[in-house]
Amino acid sequence: EKEALQRFVGKKTVTADGCQVELFGNIGSVEDARAVVDNDGEGVGLFRTEFLFMDGGAMPTEEEQFRAYQQAALIMKGRPVIIRTLDIGGDKDIPYLGLEKEDNPFMGFRAIRYCLAREDVFRTQLRALLRASAFGDVRIMVPLVTGVEELRQVRALIRRYADEFSREGVACNKDVPVGVMIETPAAALMADALAAEADFFSIGTNDLTGYTMAVDRGNDRVRYLYSAFNPAVLRSIRSVIAAGTAAGIPVGMCGEAAADPLLIPLWISFGLTEYSVGPASILATRAAIAGWNHEEARALAEAVMGAVTPDAVLDLLKAAAR
Numbered sequence: 227e228k229e230a231l232q233r234f235v236g237k238k239t240v241t242a243d244g245c246q247v248e249l250f251g252n253i254g255s256v257e258d259a260r261a262v263v264d265n266d267g268e269g270v271g272l273f274r275t276e277f278l279f280m281d282g283g284a285m286p287t288e289e290e291q292f293r294a295y296q297q298a299a300l301i302m303k304g305r306p307v308i309i310r311t312l313d314i315g316g317d318k319d320i321p322y323l324g325l326e327k328e329d330n331p332f333m334g335f336r337a338i339r340y341c342l343a344r345e346d347v348f349r350t351q352l353r354a355l356l357r358a359s360a361f362g363d364v365r366i367m368v369p370l371v372t373g374v375e376e377l378r379q380v381r382a383l384i385r386r387y388a389d390e391f392s393r394e395g396v397a398c399n400k401d402v403p404v405g406v407m408i409e410t411p412a413a414a415l416m417a418d419a420l421a422a423e424a425d426f427f428s429i430g431t432n433d434l435t436g437y438t439m440a441v442d443r444g445n446d447r448v449r450y451l452y453s454a455f456n457p458a459v460l461r462s463i464r465s466v467i468a469a470g471t472a473a474g475i476p477v478g479m480c481g482e483a484a485a486d487p488l489l490i491p492l493w494i495s496f497g498l499t500e501y502s503v504g505p506a507s508i509l510a511t512r513a514a515i516a517g518w519n520h521e522e523a524r525a526l527a528e529a530v531m532g533a534v535t536p537d538a539v540l541d542l543l544k545a546a547a548r
């Protein structure tokens with residue numbers, strides 16, 4: 227099977243009817259960026275920067291962060307590198323940040339909520355990202371967004387730090403694209419408003435599934451509900467892609483569902499333009515995308531979106547699997 231995938235090396239990512247999409251890799255470190263290149267990825271769709279913070283015993287300095295982001299940009303040689311701002315809290319604890327224990331950490335003080343409250347931490351990261359933006363196609367992505375104010379606040383900070391740099395004569399891209407992860411039901415419902423102000427979307431199906439289904443995926447009793455095959459999750463994803471497309475911004479997906487060959491015909495028919503998957507899944511995802519043309523994908527999606535249970539969805543997708 228691995229050998230069969232080798233014929234997709236060096237190829238564009240296209241549907242069977244010739245529509246090109248982007249196929250990026252998810253990374254958590256600079257070494258992972260090399261794995262994206264080795265697996266013929268076309269960019270980085272999600273750099274999970276929290277690992278830079280989790281690996282050491284102290285906060286990475288601006289210089290340390292800059293070097294990591296710069297290296298990722300250089301390794302990708304001008305191809306897109308979407309870097310997510312710090313997404314801690316929830317299940318990702320970092321002892322030195324001194325986060326208080328919460329009864330409901332997934333609903334609590336995490337990700338962009340934390341960063342907007344800790345301007346010192348956020349400033350260091352945004353400055354490092356801005357400096358790295360001079361070395362490639364760096365784009366900034368904001369996790370766990372719930373509404374437009376958060377995006378506006380992030381943009382205002384980026385503008386302020388970019389102005390500081392321009393006064394100091396430090397190179398940076400003051401027009402660095404700023405996108406949002408769509409991974410809360412609130413963001414999905416506000417997708418039209420967010421699309422008017424964001425440069426791009428990336429759908430985080432891991433969290434979006436959990437929050438949409440009100441399920442903690444670590445809880446064995448309810449894990450059966452944790453599935454992107456739920457019609458509620460699929461409807462949400464479909465409407466987010468439609469909203470982004472209507473506003474003319476690129477819509478990607480960086481959760482696990484982006485690499486699921488059963489679901490790929492749905493993403494094709496909904497109009498997803500960018501897939502970001504683990505480096506080891508890049509070629510298999512390119513192969514899966516090549517197996518579908520829009521007409522067949524649309525016919526399947528129409529049947530699937532008429533189904534009202536996850537089992538019915540799964541049956542239809544399995545019966546059609548390539």
Ligand code: PEP
Nearest residue numbers: 409430431432433480481
């Ligand atoms: C997601 O939620 O789908 C996602 C890609 O982010 P993470 O898995 O890091 O929460």
Ligand code: MG
Nearest residue numbers: 409430432433
């Ligand atoms: Mg997430």
